[in-house]
Amino acid sequence: MKRKYELVYVVSPDATDAQIADLHTQVEAIVQRFDAQIEKTENWGRRRLAYEIGPHKEGTYVLELIEGGGDVMKEIDRRLKVSDLIIRHLVVRVDAEQVVIERTRSRRTETMRRRRIARGLPPDRAPGEGQRGDADDDRDDRFDLAEVDR
Amino acid sequence: MNGSKRGFGSGGGGGRGRGKTGPGAAGAQGKDGQRRPMFRRRKVCKFCAEKIDDINYKDAKLLMPFVPERAKILPRRISGTCAMHQRKLRTAIMRARQLALIPYTAE
Numbered sequence: 483m484k485r486k487y488e489l490v491y492v493v494s495p496d497a498t499d500a501q502i503a504d505l506h507t508q509v510e511a512i513v514q515r516f517d518a519q520i521e522k523t524e525n526w527g528r529r530r531l532a533y534e535i536g537p538h539k540e541g542t543y544v545l546e547l548i549e550g551g552g553d554v555m556k557e558i559d560r561r562l563k564v565s566d567l568i569i570r571h572l573v574v575r576v577d578a579e580q581v582v583i584e585r586t587r588s589r590r591t592e593t594m595r596r597r598r599i600a601r602g603l604p605p606d607r608a609p610g611e612g613q614r615g616d617a618d619d620d621r622d623d624r625f626d627l628a629e630v631d632r
Numbered sequence: 633m634n635g636s637k638r639g640f641g642s643g644g645g646g647g648r649g650r651g652k653t654g655p656g657a658a659g660a661q662g663k664d665g666q667r668r669p670m671f672r673r674r675k676v677c678k679f680c681a682e683k684i685d686d687i688n689y690k691d692a693k694l695l696m697p698f699v700p701e702r703a704k705i706l707p708r709r710i711s712g713t714c715a716m717h718q719r720k721l722r723t724a725i726m727r728a729r730q731l732a733l734i735p736y737t738a739e
Contacts, residue, residue: 490690490731531732533739541732545690572730574689583685590683 486521486580487548487555491562491571492541495528501567502542509546512557518550535569547576675712679721687720689727692734699725703735 489509493502506523513520526543535541548554555573562571595605679687687694698706698713698721705725708718728734 492731532729532735533732533737535732543731570731572727574727579686586685 483551484549485551485575486577487550488574488576489546489548489555489558489571490574491544492531492535492569493544494567494569495538495540495542497542497567502544505565505567506544506546508561509558512561513548513550513554516550516554516557518548518554520546520548522547538569541569677712677714677717679717680714687717687724689724689731689733691724692728695721695725695728695734699734701738703738 491505493505497505502525510520522545524545526545528540528542531539531541548558559571559573562568594607598605598607678684684694689695698711700706705722708715711718713721725734729736
């Protein structure tokens with residue numbers, strides 16, 4: 483059963499670039515052993531942590547998109563837990579959510595087009611047409627933190 | 633509240649609590665209205681209004697307004713987020729907290 487997972491891990495700020503690359507190859511090796519693929523790797527670089535984790539105030543974030551079965555992620559999870567360099571990691575299954583997002587998005591454009599045709603307009607909105615865009619905020623009915631009153 | 637909001641309220645105050653705000657929100661606003669006749673602007677779910685489908689834990693910038701000073705999750709009655717999006721927001725915030733993208737608490 484092929485599924486998509488997102489793996490984010492936070493590497494200790496003391497780690498060198500070589501060590502980070504080494505971690506990546508370790509993950510890659512596990513992924514290949516289980517006959518899965520890495521679809522994407524993203525290095526977010528060094529970021530400040532929102533709270534201190536042990537002695538650390540910063541960390542290097544790495545994101546990997548992996549397609550494969552659950553057993554791959556189980557093994558990776560186990561290995562990352564053991565690793566000293568990694569201070570946090572998170573595995574999230576994303577395929578189901580992505581399907582839902584796609585569906586709502588396509589459904590919305592579909593209804594929009596249908597309604598526009600019913601009103602006798604071309605199905606796609608021309609730029610600058612119709613109501614004011616999202617950019618101007620003078621209708622001001624959305625939430626921003628400004629009016630939290632307690 | 634500042635002047636610009638009140639300006640809009642003089643015209644649209646009567647329409648408060650209509651439509652998508654739901655019965656709970658409408659009741660609370662009615663009570664408020666008696667106590668102080670000043671306009672309370674109608675709350676709209678940010679994610680519905682801006683058509684944000686994907687509330688992602690990686691997008692800390694999107695989530696930050698919903699965890700004010702003490703870093704607690706802002707309740708729906710204040711932010712006006714709809715139930716579905718509040719649920720998604722909650723999971724996103726909890727995931728982001730695990731990765732230290734968002735604080736659990738202010739120190």
